Structures are given as structure tokens and as C-alpha cells.
Amino acid sequence: xxxxxxxxxxxxxxxxxxxxxxxxxxxxHTYGRAVGEILVGTASWTDRTLLAxxxxxxxxxxxxxxxxxxxxxxxxxxxxxxxxxPPNERNSELWVARTPASFRFHVxxxxxxxxxxxxxxxLYKDLRPETDKKNIYLSDLPPDVVDExxxxxxxxxxxxxxxGRLGAILxxxxxxxxxxxxxxxxxxxCKKRCEPMPICVEFRHGSWMNxxxxxxxxxxxxxxxxxxxxxxxxxxxxxxxxxxxxxTGKLAVVRFHGHSDKWTSRDIYERFGYLYSxxxxxxxxxxxxxxxxxxxxxxxxxxxxxxxxxxxxRQLATLLTDKLR
Numbered sequence: 001x002x003x004x005x006x007x008x009x010x011x012x013x014x015x016x017x018x019x020x021x022x023x024x025x026x027x028x029h030t031y032g033r034a035v036g037e038i039l040v041g042t043a044s045w046t047d048r049t050l051l052a053x054x055x056x057x058x059x060x061x062x063x064x065x066x067x068x069x070x071x072x073x074x075x076x077x078x079x080x081x082x083x084x085x086p087p088n089e090r091n092s093e094l095w096v097a098r099t100p101a102s103f104r105f106h107v108x109x110x111x112x113x114x115x116x117x118x119x120x121x122x123l124y125k126d127l128r129p130e131t132d133k134k135n136i137y138l139s140d141l142p143p144d145v146v147d148e149x150x151x152x153x154x155x156x157x158x159x160x161x162x163x164g165r166l167g168a169i170l171x172x173x174x175x176x177x178x179x180x181x182x183x184x185x186x187x188x189x190c191k192k193r194c195e196p197m198p199i200c201v202e203f204r205h206g207s208w209m210n211x212x213x214x215x216x217x218x219x220x221x222x223x224x225x226x227x228x229x230x231x232x233x234x235x236x237x238x239x240x241x242x243x244x245x246x247x248t249g250k251l252a253v254v255r256f257h258g259h260s261d262k263w264t265s266r267d268i269y270e271r272f273g274y275l276y277s278x279x280x281x282x283x284x285x286x287x288x289x290x291x292x293x294x295x296x297x298x299x300x301x302x303x304x305x306x307x308x309x310x311x312x313x314r315q316l317a318t319l320l321t322d323k324l325r
Contacts, residue, residue, distance in 0.1 A: 040317040041076030042309035043302040055307035071099040078106040092159040104167040202229035221248035233257040258303035273305035285319040
């Protein structure tokens with residue numbers, strides 16, 4: 001064990017990779033003096049509303065076929081389920097086997113590890129505390145149990161890393177995780193525990209990226225080469241983070257959450273059920289190309305309701321490649 005297209009087409013398509021290398025994979029488009037590449041994908045391939053939307057052809061029924069079909073459309077995906085339930089090593093092995101060598105997975109960190117409330121039943125059975133609490137936090141567990149949770153989580157995704165298929169582990173910190181020395185130390189602890197696996201970080205407390213702290217936050221991340229997750233999301237809320245694009249590590253990550261007017265809803269489909277317009281996607285394309293001119297860039301559509309994320313991901317990648325023709 002390890003220690004510490006917007007066109008709505010349902011047919012097969014070349015995975016939408018925009019690469020800056022002249023020796024890029026077949027079907028990819030090169031551009032300018034870009035030193036990185038842009039991979040575009042979505043934050044799910046198994047969401048129940050996606051399955052009901054008709055995006056997958058009728059003959060695609062098994063878990064293996066769904067992932068293979070998805071990987072034929074896009075070169076990147078985010079595994080969101082690992083936030084709710086820790087992953088297992090067998091799934092990681094299957095994900096590697098069912099996708100091409102060029103495919104990349106981002107894995108969302110387990111809720112307990114990002115200081116979110118966690119249901120005791122979602123913990124490994126032998127590590128569950130005896131409690132009547134509906135939710136538990138890291139502080140509710142003894143240090144040796146916390147270490148074991150980390151070890152098992154990282155061991156489960158080791159097959160992805162060993163195969164060169166892990167994009168990054170996403171640490172999305174909660175709205176009660178403000179900028180400050182204590183939380184900066186915890187962020188660095190996460191990085192150290194995960195090494196040599198790469199991580200990226202997303203904030204949901206506005207203090208990290210307000211007018212006083214934007215540059216200090218980005219400088220801090222740069223000093224430790226921790227990739228900052230740039231976000232597009234509703235503004236005007238306590239959890240809102242401005243759409244600042246910045247490179248703070250070897251990888252740039254951009255996540256699109258949509259602009260639902262029901263951002264505070266407890267219904268995730270109301271929160272993220274937003275279909276970007278063609279004009280909105282068109283406005284983002286040059287910004288993403290500029291970002292990719294300095295480093296490899298991964299773009300993930302998190303507006304996961306029906307096939308919204310898939311349609312917008314294809315639309316965006318097509319916009320990126322059309323500029324090269």
C-alpha cells in the first residue's frame with residue numbers, strides 16, 4: 001500500500017485535442033508558438049441525466065462501452081464520483097484499459113480530504129467512527145485514521161499515475177476555507193502527501209482572489225508550482241471567484257461551471273444546468289489559446305446536466321481548432 005460538438009452529432013469523432021507540438025498526435029492541429037496543448041473534456045461521463053439525454057447511441061449500454069465511446073469524442077475527463085466515495089484500484093485499472101494512451105483523467109479529491117462534510121457511511125468500512133453525526137470532518141478522526149484514508153485514496157489512483165494517465169488530483173476547497181496561513185499550510189500538506197502525483201487547487205472562498213489577495217495567492221501557488229484552477233462561474237455570491245486566468249504550475253486548468261441563476265440551490269442540476277451560448281464559447285477561445293501559449297492547458301466543462309457539458313465541450317474545441325485553418 002502506498003504511504004504517505006455543439007452540433008449535437010452523435011457519431012464518432014476525433015478526440016478534440018489542440019496541440020502546440022508539430023509532432024502532435026494524428027488529427028491534432030498545431031498553432032503558433034504554443035509550447036503546450038489544450039485538452040477539452042467534461043466533468044462526467046456517467047451522470048444519470050447524460051445517460052437519459054440520448055448523447056450515447058442506443059447500442060452503447062455497458063460501462064466499458066460508455067467510457068470507450070466518450071474517449072473517442074474527447075481526450076480528457078474529470079472523475080467526480082471520487083469526491084463522494086473513495087475510488088478503488090480496480091476501477092483505475094479498468095479506466096486505463098478502456099481508454100487510449102493519450103487519454104487523461106482528472107480525479108476529484110475525496111470530500112474528507114478537502115475539509116468538506118463527509119457521510120460516515122462513505123468512509124472505508126473498517127475506518128468508520130462510531131458516531132451519531134450525520135457528517136464528519138478530518139478533525140473527528142484520529143491522525144492514524146486520517147493517514148490511512150490518504151494512503152488508500154492515493155493507492156487507488158496509483159494505476160492512473162503509473163500509466164501516465166493522471167492529469168491531476170483536483171482539490172476543490174470549501175466556502176469556509178479562507179485565505180490564511182493555516183489553510184496555506186494545509187494546501188502544501190495536500191501537495192506533499194500526493195507527491196509525485198500532481199494536484200491542482202480550486203477555491204470557493206472569495207478572499208483568495210479578491211482585489212487584495214489575487215496576486216499574493218497566485219505568487220504563493222507559483223512559488224510551490226501548484227496549478228491554480230481558473231473558473232467561470234456565477235458572480236456576486238460569497239463563493240464566487242472571478243474568471244482570472246493564470247499559470248502557476250506546469251499545468252493550467254480551467255473549469256466552466258455555467259451561469260445558472262439558481263447557483264444557491266441544493267439541487268445540483270439547477271446549480272449547474274446551464275448551456276453556454278455560441279457567443280459565450282467564442283469569447284473564451286482566444287483567452288484559452290493565450291493561456292496554452294505558455295503551458296499545457298486542460299479545460300473541463302462542469303455544466304453537467306443532460307448533454308450540456310458535452311455539447312459545449314465540442315463547441316469550444318471546434319472553435320479552438322477552427323482558428324488554425
